[in-house]
Amino acid sequence: MSTVDRIIADLNYLEAAWPNLVTLKLPGTARAWVERPRPHTITAPVEPDQLGLAGVPRPAPADVDVLDLLWQIATVADDLARTVCEVVDLGPDFLPDAPASVDPRPWLAVVIAWMPQAHRDDDRTAPWVAQQLRTPVAAAARLLGDIRDGQALNAICPWCAGRSTDGTTGCRTLQVHHPSARADDEDPDELIVCFGTNCGPPSSACGQRWHGHPAWPRREWDWLASQLTAPATESRTA
Numbered sequence: 114m115s116t117v118d119r120i121i122a123d124l125n126y127l128e129a130a131w132p133n134l135v136t137l138k139l140p141g142t143a144r145a146w147v148e149r150p151r152p153h154t155i156t157a158p159v160e161p162d163q164l165g166l167a168g169v170p171r172p173a174p175a176d177v178d179v180l181d182l183l184w185q186i187a188t189v190a191d192d193l194a195r196t197v198c199e200v201v202d203l204g205p206d207f208l209p210d211a212p213a214s215v216d217p218r219p220w221l222a223v224v225i226a227w228m229p230q231a232h233r234d235d236d237r238t239a240p241w242v243a244q245q246l247r248t249p250v251a252a253a254a255r256l257l258g259d260i261r262d263g264q265a266l267n268a269i270c271p272w273c274a275g276r277s278t279d280g281t282t283g284c285r286t287l288q289v290h291h292p293s294a295r296a297d298d299e300d301p302d303e304l305i306v307c308f309g310t311n312c313g314p315p316s317s318a319c320g321q322r323w324h325g326h327p328a329w330p331r332r333e334w335d336w337l338a339s340q341l342t343a344p345a346t347e348s349r350t351a
């Protein structure tokens with residue numbers, strides 16, 4: 114996945130996560146669904162009259178983390194949209210009328226639309242944008258309980274004992290992986306992939322490979338979880 118593709122995936126994620134994050138701020142909203150990792154679950158959109166001035170949800174019950182993150186996403190969306198438009202020489206007419214603090218999604222959409230061209234025009238764009246997105250994307254995933262691409266599992270693979278390239282065992286070699294979801298992709302399911310050296314579970318334990326590595330689709334995660342061993346408690350230095 115190229116940096117630009119990853120950025121667009123992150124921007125789409127923030128766009129989809131926004132209504133959920135706003136919902137977290139509304140009094141009386143059940144939070145039970147947050148506890149389980151359900152990537153990209155979208156709840157009902159928030160009605161405009163549920164929002165306070167400037168679209169910021171009323172702070173009751175106060176949740177500083179969520180308020181801070183909503184503000185951070187709005188600020189980043191505004192900043193990225195203006196910068197990307199400047200790089201591709203588009204005037205401010207291309208920016209949304211309503212401020213990003215009301216709803217950052219149209220601003221994120223501008224970035225999604227112009228990001229590839231902006232990076233072609235100036236190759237410093239993607240690294241900078243990726244850097245700006247890192248904190249809000251990680252914070253949103255944490256608050257929503259989502260699983261993000263590349264996340265390492267806090268467990269040891271029993272088939273390779275978590276073997277790294279230098280032969281050390283006990284490493285966290287299992288990672289969540291989202292294969293690039295294309296329209297013609299028949300199985301865009303997330304995978305857990307073991308990147309351990311020479312990891313070779315028997316076919317009864319793993320029927321799928323991803324680029325030569327053993328891989329388990331989501332429907333097998335409960336079973337996989339029951340097979341894994343806990344990492345050693347002492348910290349391991351590479």
Ligand SMILES: [Zn+2]
Nearest residue numbers: 270273307312
């Ligand atoms: Zn393994």
